[in-house]
Amino acid sequence: MAGQILIADDLSLNRTVLRGKLTSACYRTLTANGGVSALKLVHEHRPDLVLLDYHMPDMDGLAVCQALRADRSTRDIPVILFSANADHAHRLNALAAGADDFMAKPLDEAYLLGRIRSLLRNVARRDEWRNHPNTALQAGLAESAEPFAMRPDMALVTGRAEAREGWLSSMAAIWPDARWHDITVPAALGLDDPRKSPDVFVITPDAMDRAGLHVIAELRSRAATRHAEICLILPPAARADGAMALDLGAADILPLPLDRAETRLRLEKIISRKRCADAQRRALENQLGLAAFDPLTGLHNRSHALAEFSRAVAQKNAEFALLLIDLDRFKDINDQHGHNTGDEVLRQVAQRMRQDLRHGDILCRYGGEEFLLAMPDADMSVARLVAERLCARVGDHPYILRDGLAKLRVTASVGISVHDAPGRALTTDILKRLIGASDMALRAAKHAGRNRVVSAQSAVA
Amino acid sequence: MAGQILIADDLSLNRTVLRGKLTSACYRTLTANGGVSALKLVHEHRPDLVLLDYHMPDMDGLAVCQALRADRSTRDIPVILFSANADHAHRLNALAAGADDFMAKPLDEAYLLGRIRSLLRNVARRDEWRNHPNTALQAGLAESAEPFAMRPDMALVTGRAEAREGWLSSMAAIWPDARWHDITVPAALGLDDPRKSPDVFVITPDAMDRAGLHVIAELRSRAATRHAEICLILPPAARADGAMALDLGAADILPLPLDRAETRLRLEKIISRKRCADAQRRALENQLGLAAFDPLTGLHNRSHALAEFSRAVAQKNAEFALLLIDLDRFKDINDQHGHNTGDEVLRQVAQRMRQDLRHGDILCRYGGEEFLLAMPDADMSVARLVAERLCARVGDHPYILRDGLAKLRVTASVGISVHDAPGRALTTDILKRLIGASDMALRAAKHAGRNRVVSAQSAVA
Numbered sequence: 001m002a003g004q005i006l007i008a009d010d011l012s013l014n015r016t017v018l019r020g021k022l023t024s025a026c027y028r029t030l031t032a033n034g035g036v037s038a039l040k041l042v043h044e045h046r047p048d049l050v051l052l053d054y055h056m057p058d059m060d061g062l063a064v065c066q067a068l069r070a071d072r073s074t075r076d077i078p079v080i081l082f083s084a085n086a087d088h089a090h091r092l093n094a095l096a097a098g099a100d101d102f103m104a105k106p107l108d109e110a111y112l113l114g115r116i117r118s119l120l121r122n123v124a125r126r127d128e129w130r131n132h133p134n135t136a137l138q139a140g141l142a143e144s145a146e147p148f149a150m151r152p153d154m155a156l157v158t159g160r161a162e163a164r165e166g167w168l169s170s171m172a173a174i175w176p177d178a179r180w181h182d183i184t185v186p187a188a189l190g191l192d193d194p195r196k197s198p199d200v201f202v203i204t205p206d207a208m209d210r211a212g213l214h215v216i217a218e219l220r221s222r223a224a225t226r227h228a229e230i231c232l233i234l235p236p237a238a239r240a241d242g243a244m245a246l247d248l249g250a251a252d253i254l255p256l257p258l259d260r261a262e263t264r265l266r267l268e269k270i271i272s273r274k275r276c277a278d279a280q281r282r283a284l285e286n287q288l289g290l291a292a293f294d295p296l297t298g299l300h301n302r303s304h305a306l307a308e309f310s311r312a313v314a315q316k317n318a319e320f321a322l323l324l325i326d327l328d329r330f331k332d333i334n335d336q337h338g339h340n341t342g343d344e345v346l347r348q349v350a351q352r353m354r355q356d357l358r359h360g361d362i363l364c365r366y367g368g369e370e371f372l373l374a375m376p377d378a379d380m381s382v383a384r385l386v387a388e389r390l391c392a393r394v395g396d397h398p399y400i401l402r403d404g405l406a407k408l409r410v411t412a413s414v415g416i417s418v419h420d421a422p423g424r425a426l427t428t429d430i431l432k433r434l435i436g437a438s439d440m441a442l443r444a445a446k447h448a449g450r451n452r453v454v455s456a457q458s459a460v461a
Numbered sequence: 462m463a464g465q466i467l468i469a470d471d472l473s474l475n476r477t478v479l480r481g482k483l484t485s486a487c488y489r490t491l492t493a494n495g496g497v498s499a500l501k502l503v504h505e506h507r508p509d510l511v512l513l514d515y516h517m518p519d520m521d522g523l524a525v526c527q528a529l530r531a532d533r534s535t536r537d538i539p540v541i542l543f544s545a546n547a548d549h550a551h552r553l554n555a556l557a558a559g560a561d562d563f564m565a566k567p568l569d570e571a572y573l574l575g576r577i578r579s580l581l582r583n584v585a586r587r588d589e590w591r592n593h594p595n596t597a598l599q600a601g602l603a604e605s606a607e608p609f610a611m612r613p614d615m616a617l618v619t620g621r622a623e624a625r626e627g628w629l630s631s632m633a634a635i636w637p638d639a640r641w642h643d644i645t646v647p648a649a650l651g652l653d654d655p656r657k658s659p660d661v662f663v664i665t666p667d668a669m670d671r672a673g674l675h676v677i678a679e680l681r682s683r684a685a686t687r688h689a690e691i692c693l694i695l696p697p698a699a700r701a702d703g704a705m706a707l708d709l710g711a712a713d714i715l716p717l718p719l720d721r722a723e724t725r726l727r728l729e730k731i732i733s734r735k736r737c738a739d740a741q742r743r744a745l746e747n748q749l750g751l752a753a754f755d756p757l758t759g760l761h762n763r764s765h766a767l768a769e770f771s772r773a774v775a776q777k778n779a780e781f782a783l784l785l786i787d788l789d790r791f792k793d794i795n796d797q798h799g800h801n802t803g804d805e806v807l808r809q810v811a812q813r814m815r816q817d818l819r820h821g822d823i824l825c826r827y828g829g830e831e832f833l834l835a836m837p838d839a840d841m842s843v844a845r846l847v848a849e850r851l852c853a854r855v856g857d858h859p860y861i862l863r864d865g866l867a868k869l870r871v872t873a874s875v876g877i878s879v880h881d882a883p884g885r886a887l888t889t890d891i892l893k894r895l896i897g898a899s900d901m902a903l904r905a906a907k908h909a910g911r912n913r914v915v916s917a918q919s920a921v922a
Contacts, residue, residue: 025650026647026650028651116682117675124687129749134749185487190464190489214578217578218578221579221581221582222464226585247678248709284745284749287748288745289595289752291749291750331791331792335904338897338901339828339900367800367829436801
């Protein structure tokens with residue numbers, strides 16, 4: 001269930017007031033009258049977000065937050081700490097303990113709700129693929145990226161040229177290890193390549209005065225910057241803008257005057273999140289790649305190759321050919337030399353075959369020791385030529401294996417079929433008949449003694 | 462390059478003014494003084510968005526829009542039409558021609574920019590995976606979903622109970638085929654399951670008066686409703702709210718008084734987009750599934766199974782076992798009966814083996830006719846028992862193939878190894894040694910005459 005928030009405060013009146021606010025904002029609530037029961041309720045109910053009073057007699061909010069962060073099963077739950085005392089030490093301790101935000105009491109309702117929405121939105125986005133049965137993806141998602149392995153690239157968005165140096169030196173003093181540079185709003189919106197985008201845009205008040213809150217929406221809408229994080233430096237009086245900025249997609253608000261340690265912690269948190277989001281996109285990309293490529297040989301896999309073949313054929317107005325290539329007596333290699341050796345042979349065979357492809361030919365591992373070569377633009381004579389060349393390439397030289405300890409000779413048999421009705425689309429039916437015809441030709445090659453090419457007797461119409 | 466907008470208007474002054482507005486909003490612009498040159502420029506430069514004057518002497522904006530929509534290569538480019546004449550016919554024709562929006566001249570700058578950002582954001586999100594080398598995914602993404610195959614589920618968000626019936630009957634008159642129901646803001650935000658979410662939330666002005674623009678951000682932040690589309694019914698005076706609503710993620714604004722035909726077209730467009738986005742998520746899910754499962758047998762694939770094995774082992778404090786299962790003389794089946802028959806045998810073998818698994822066992826197709834069974838919690842005696850059962854299950858009864866035309870007997874050989882240091886994590890090294898030991902045992906089973914189980918001589922430490 002979504003939208004459940006735990007409120008922990010030792011004063012009953014405070015709990016009631018906060019509960020009222022959250023209920024009218026349509027959240028379900030749980031309440032705890034102390035730190036110990038808060039921890040217990042988190043473990044029992046897994047709320048979506050936790051609001052903690054800083055000072056509670058039995059166990060303070062800080063300790064609760066630290067306990068949540070130390071436990072694998074609760075460390076990703078968003079936490080906001082609040083206290084009537086909002087001095088430097090309180091703010092800093094809260095953020096250092098891993099809280100996502102610290103807010104002063106009395107709580108600004110609009111800002112609190114904006115912050116809650118922003119944190120819940122992040123969680124929903126992060127968990128988007130968490131229930132997919134692909135466990136390798138899950139492992140990738142769960143892997144915590146090393147946030148500072150790469151130097152953070154921070155762009156300070158400035159409005160007036162004369163204010164630039166001042167901002168840059170303040171920020172560099174706050175986080176000297178990050179790479180700081182300044183950028184104007186037009187230059188930021190003019191970025192045309194995601195690889196040139198900084199990790200974070202830090203928008204200064206003078207840039208904001210000119211460009212307005214829309215600059216957040218602008219950065220979010222442009223392809224080059226949509227994955228960058230955005231934060232705003234705002235005077236405390238502009239809290240209402242802050243809530244709207246969070247709703248528009250800003251990651252955080254840095255309150256003026258900038259406290260060094262607090263600002264540093266907030267920026268580090270943004271970078272952690274950015275690295276995590278990047279790592280998740282990479283995990284998705286990798287899995288999508290696994291869906292398309294055979295991990296052993298690096299060739300296309302079957303379904304991917306056939307999809308690409310159809311697409312390529314649709315763009316040509318020519319005959320097309322399909323070759324099935326099967327390694328001879330490959331089973332013996334696996335049986336006699338083990339699967340590691342067999343795998344290495346497959347890798348090397350794929351490498352050799354790849355050298356002889358024409359531009360546009362699609363080679364895939366069809367399964368086991370069988371390969372399929374789809375030629376979107378080839379008649380029988382061309383296909384035959386390529387097949388003879390492949391056969392020779394595979395069989396002419398022995399394979400050096402196990403660091404030179406073994407030398408094996410491997411040959412291949414090839415069956416070819418062509419489609420002779422140029423300009424027709426590659427239907428499932430035609431594909432099936434092509435594969436069937438090539439398979440029959442391949443079996444004829446095997447029966448005729450292997451290590452040879454046989455063409456189907458007639459073209460597939 | 463991102464952020465290039467084509468302006469087509471036959472009046473030079475209009476072009477200059479609009480160009481000025483877009484340039485100060487940091488877009489690059491192209492201008493055309495008529496419909497013909499606009500079409501030409503679109504094909505040459507592939508702008509990200511097109512702004513078309515409705516009336517141009519050589520070819521009007523309507524015809525340009527229709528031409529863009531009819532061409533596969535340009536049909537996805539967002540188009541906004543505008544005219545000084547904003548009567549019913551103009552608005553309707555523009556939307557019916559496939560324009561994403563129609564706006565009256567003089568253009569409301571804030572709303573125009575908000576709309577542009579919203580359209581560009583959609584494009585960026587839609588194209589997120591478009592350059593991934595997984596072409597099967599590309600094919601899935603490009604597939605245009607049949608938008609109205611499923612009856613659209615429309616939720617009308619109302620504020621006052623007494624206004625409910627009026628809104629419901631208006632909307633039902635506008636689109637009778639859609640399923641209309643009303644919902645309060647609290648009920649909408651209280652939804653706890655994405656499957657219960659409507660396709661579209663249509664927010665009425667009286668709901669808006671109470672809940673404010675934040676309701677959009679609320680719906681976007683909640684897991685159950687974040688993929689639903691949102692549109693607002695707004696009086697024309699509330700255009701500024703409209704721009705902000707688009708930035709917050711609303712799909713469209715329905716202007717009051719509701720024009721039946723126009724409202725219908727706008728709602729249909731939202732549904733098309735929703736279906737497209739859903740189809741894309743499904744394409745991603747499918748590809749992620751392909752990365753995890755073997756399409757032929759439906760078993761886990763290798764990398765997926767090993768990832769899951771590691772995860773499962775980490776949660777137990779027990780010995781674990783690994784079995785390699787190889788079908789005997791399977792090559793002969795492929796050679797003598799063809800690959801289709803061979804594939805059918807593999808499918809049936811997988812089915813039979815699945816029946817004998819214990820809860821938590823992970824069976825995968827290891828490659829070709831070889832299977833791997835990972836048992837996160839088993840000692841040698843348990844593993845041996847399971848292996849003997851599998852061996853019997855595979856070999857005891859013949860396989861009925863080709864609709865009963867063929868009957869084949871298939872047997873399997875099995876190699877087992879166990880890890881005897883309970884509580885240790887499954888490192889790559891241990892995994893490698895387990896596979897090696899099982900492989901050696903498997904080869905011993907083959908040499909001893911096949912159709913049998915052999916255990917590794919000693920446990921892997």
